[in-house]
Amino acid sequence: MNLSRLDPAARGHGMTSQRARDRLVERLAGEGIGDRRVLEVMRQMPRHLFIDEALASRAYEDTALPIGRGQTISQPYVVARMTEALLAHGEPRRVLEIGTGSGYQCAVLAGLVETVYTVERIEELLRAARRRFRKLGLANIRSRHDDGRLGWPDEAPFDAILLTAAGAALEPALLDQLAPEGCLVAPVGPPGSQTLIRVSAGADGWISEPLAAVSFVPLLGGTG
Numbered sequence: 768m769n770l771s772r773l774d775p776a777a778r779g780h781g782m783t784s785q786r787a788r789d790r791l792v793e794r795l796a797g798e799g800i801g802d803r804r805v806l807e808v809m810r811q812m813p814r815h816l817f818i819d820e821a822l823a824s825r826a827y828e829d830t831a832l833p834i835g836r837g838q839t840i841s842q843p844y845v846v847a848r849m850t851e852a853l854l855a856h857g858e859p860r861r862v863l864e865i866g867t868g869s870g871y872q873c874a875v876l877a878g879l880v881e882t883v884y885t886v887e888r889i890e891e892l893l894r895a896a897r898r899r900f901r902k903l904g905l906a907n908i909r910s911r912h913d914d915g916r917l918g919w920p921d922e923a924p925f926d927a928i929l930l931t932a933a934g935a936a937l938e939p940a941l942l943d944q945l946a947p948e949g950c951l952v953a954p955v956g957p958p959g960s961q962t963l964i965r966v967s968a969g970a971d972g973w974i975s976e977p978l979a980a981v982s983f984v985p986l987l988g989g990t991g
């Protein structure tokens with residue numbers, strides 16, 4: 768990612784300036800995000816380009832924001848925490864994300880791993896995310912319009928899988944597409960009582976570590 772290649776409006780000014788991004792990253796570090804690689808990519812990533820212009824002035828608040836169709840761009844702290852949890856488990860090269868949404872989480876991952884595969888069930892959101900990836904010159908993202916609960920079997924196995932929508936339980940199809948040494952990071956549980964977990968293979972089956980209490984939109988079936 769090279770922000771200097773973007774036109775000045777895309778680099779941001781005032782509430783969307785580099786100073787605003789720096790302050791957000793300082794706040795994330797203060798809240799316990801310790802992985803320098805994650806902080807550096809988030810310092811560079813123009814989150815204001817992933818939301819509607821009318822909300823751009825709030826892009827560097829540490830909060831989830833609406834992106835249309837009842838969906839939200841995740842809170843920066845949660846993006847950082849999930850990305851950090853994923854990188855702390857080995858050195859993933861190929862990562863599958865379920866729930867492209869605005870594309871922000873995917874773009875952050877694309878700055879850190881070799882290839883990101885991302886699946887979104889709402890075509891309109893996926894098209895907007897693809898435009899953003901092109902504008903930012905992110906060439907290591909492959910995306911697909913589908914029900915992400917099925918994963919992306921043709922490209923499996925993945926070194927890591929990240930879900931940005933919460934299901935009641937883990938999807939067996941996704942665990943099947945995880946490499947033996949890989950990990951899956953996902954919010955699980957009903958609205959109002961979700962836990963972010965990291966799942967990896969242990970000697971006698973899956974090991975699930977709780978990471979944080981979170982609040983995500985639901986993982987839905989089918990495509991829209």
Ligand code: SAH
Pocket residue numbers: 838839840841865866867868869870871872873886887888889892913914915916931932984985986987988989
């Ligand atoms: N990672 C996104 C978060 C978007 S919110 C971001 O950074 O902006 C979660 C997204 O998951 C929504 O766009 C929603 O449409 C999508 N989603 C929900 N269920 C899904 C499913 N079964 N397959 C693919 N995407 C799904």
